[in-house]
Structures are given as structure tokens and as C-alpha cells.
Amino acid sequence: MRETFTKSMARNIYYGGAAFFFLIFLALTFDTVSGLSKTDNSQNLTGQVAEGKRLWEKNDCIGCHTLIGEGAYFAPELGNVFTRFGGSTEAIKAFIKSRPKNGIPNRRSMPQFNFSDEELEAIAQFLKYVDGITTARDWPPNKQG
Ligand code: HEC
Structure with missing residues (x-):
């Protein structure tokens, strides 16, 4: 195992983590928006x-x-x-x-x-x-x- 933590490793964790959580964010946004039509009651308004x-x-x-x-x-x-x-x-x-x-x-x-x-x-x-x-x-x- 390498003993040093290089700048490029830190950069990869930074960009990789950002991309990973951005994808999770997109998935949850999609999930919320696709559920909205089921809760729509506005035709009775x-x-x-x-x-x-x-x-x-x-x-x-x-x-x-x-x-x-x-x-x-x-x-x-x-x-x-x-x-x-x-x-x-x-x-x-x-x-x-x-x-x-x-x-x-x-x-x-x-x-x-x-x-x-x-x-x-x-x-x-x-x-x-x-x-x-x-x-x-x-x-x-x-x-x-
Ligand atoms: C000063 C407090 C107060 C205000 C303001 C008030 N209520 Fe009430 N309401 C009560 C209480 C206490 C009860 C339950 C006791 C009873 O049966 O009288 C109740 C019960 C009800 C119930 C029956 C609920 C049940 O499950 O038995 C309805 C319907 C209701 N109120 C509608 C309204 C509406 C509509 C308004 C506004 C225009 C309103 N109330 C304003 C105190 C209030």
C-alpha cells in the first residue's frame, strides 16, 4: 500500500464524490417529481x-x-x-x-x-x-x- 496521499488522489475523491452525490440528488429529484401527479387534487379546486x-x-x-x-x-x-x-x-x-x-x-x-x-x-x-x-x-x- 502506498503511504502517501497525493494531490491527484484528493482531487479524484473531490470530483468523484461530487459526481456521486449529484447523481443521487438527481435520482431523488426525479423520484419526487414523478410522484407529484399522484398527489394532484387540483381538479377539485x-x-x-x-x-x-x-x-x-x-x-x-x-x-x-x-x-x-x-x-x-x-x-x-x-x-x-x-x-x-x-x-x-x-x-x-x-x-x-x-x-x-x-x-x-x-x-x-x-x-x-x-x-x-x-x-x-x-x-x-x-x-x-x-x-x-x-x-x-x-x-x-x-x-x-
Ligand atoms: C375557540 C376555538 C375554536 C375555533 C376558533 C373554531 N373551533 Fe371548531 N371546534 C372547537 C372545539 C373545542 C371543538 C370540539 C368540541 C365540540 O364538539 O364542540 C370543535 C369542533 C369542530 C368540528 C368537529 C370536529 C370533530 O371531529 O368533532 C368542526 C367540523 C369544526 N370544529 C370546524 C370549525 C371551523 C370550520 C372553524 C372556523 C370557522 C372552527 N371550527 C373554529 C373549537 C374551535
């Missing part, structure tokens, strides 16, 4: 969904709830509430309309927002849309939240 998102932001739902893991931990995750409520936008609307449920001690309660029927429909459509997003790790991990 209607004006109503956009309106629902606007109302979601305006009323600070995220101040209490999480949506696909992001947000506050005061109230249930809503990224899969459409599935949890049996795939029914009617059930979501009925729930939002019926709050708050007073008289249950120590229960966290959701406020009443007095939404119009159109606003309720838009919010329900937004939550349905979010439920349809294919997340990388199938988040949320279970139906409960």
Missing part, C-alpha cells in the same frame, strides 16, 4: 373551495384547530373531518350550526359563527377538499384525528 379557505382564514379556525397537523392543539384535527363525519358535508354543516353545546361541564366548546348557508357550504366543501389531499405519510394517521 373549485371557487367554492377557495371561498371556504378564505372563510377558514378570516375566522381563524386554525387558532383552535389543526389542519393536516398544522395549527393549534385546542380542538380536533380537521384534515380528515369529512371522513370522520361519514363523508357527509351535511354533517359538517349541521355540526358547525349547532355549536356551542353549553351545559357540558369542562368540555371545550366551539363558538357559533352565524354563517349563512352559502358560507357553511363553502367551508364544508373546503374541508372535503382538504380531506382529499394525498399526504406523503397519510397524515392524519387515523380517522379519529
Whole structure:
């Protein structure tokens, strides 16, 4: 074995390593991009969904709830509430309309927002849309939240 580490050996490691990791980088980029079409949900992105998102932001739902893991931990995750409520936008609307449920001690309660029927429909459509997003790790991990 040679005892010396020459300049050209160092150069080869430098260029070889750079080329090797650049190839890995390209392969991972290709893998990510080729998976994007599977997660594409944009054909369901209607004006109503956009309106629902606007109302979601305006009323600070995220101040209490999480949506696909992001947000506050005061109230249930809503990224899969459409599935949890049996795939029914009617059930979501009925729930939002019926709050708050007073008289249950120590229960966290959701406020009443007095939404119009159109606003309720838009919010329900937004939550349905979010439920349809294919997340990388199938988040949320279970139906409960
Ligand atoms: C002040 C905190 C707070 C805000 C703001 C809030 N919520 Fe809630 N929400 C709750 C709590 C607490 C619950 C669960 C308790 C209950 O059943 O009332 C809940 C439950 C829900 C549920 C049913 C979830 C389930 O799995 O049972 C839906 C749907 C929902 N909220 C939608 C919304 C939407 C849409 C907004 C924004 C317009 C919103 N929430 C804003 C506190 C909040």
C-alpha cells in the first residue's frame, strides 16, 4: 500500500464524490417529481373551495384547530373531518350550526359563527377538499384525528 496521499488522489475523491452525490440528488429529484401527479387534487379546486379557505382564514379556525397537523392543539384535527363525519358535508354543516353545546361541564366548546348557508357550504366543501389531499405519510394517521 502506498503511504502517501497525493494531490491527484484528493482531487479524484473531490470530483468523484461530487459526481456521486449529484447523481443521487438527481435520482431523488426525479423520484419526487414523478410522484407529484399522484398527489394532484387540483381538479377539485373549485371557487367554492377557495371561498371556504378564505372563510377558514378570516375566522381563524386554525387558532383552535389543526389542519393536516398544522395549527393549534385546542380542538380536533380537521384534515380528515369529512371522513370522520361519514363523508357527509351535511354533517359538517349541521355540526358547525349547532355549536356551542353549553351545559357540558369542562368540555371545550366551539363558538357559533352565524354563517349563512352559502358560507357553511363553502367551508364544508373546503374541508372535503382538504380531506382529499394525498399526504406523503397519510397524515392524519387515523380517522379519529
Ligand atoms: C375557540 C376555538 C375554536 C375555533 C376558533 C373554531 N373551533 Fe371548531 N371546534 C372547537 C372545539 C373545542 C371543538 C370540539 C368540541 C365540540 O364538539 O364542540 C370543535 C369542533 C369542530 C368540528 C368537529 C370536529 C370533530 O371531529 O368533532 C368542526 C367540523 C369544526 N370544529 C370546524 C370549525 C371551523 C370550520 C372553524 C372556523 C370557522 C372552527 N371550527 C373554529 C373549537 C374551535
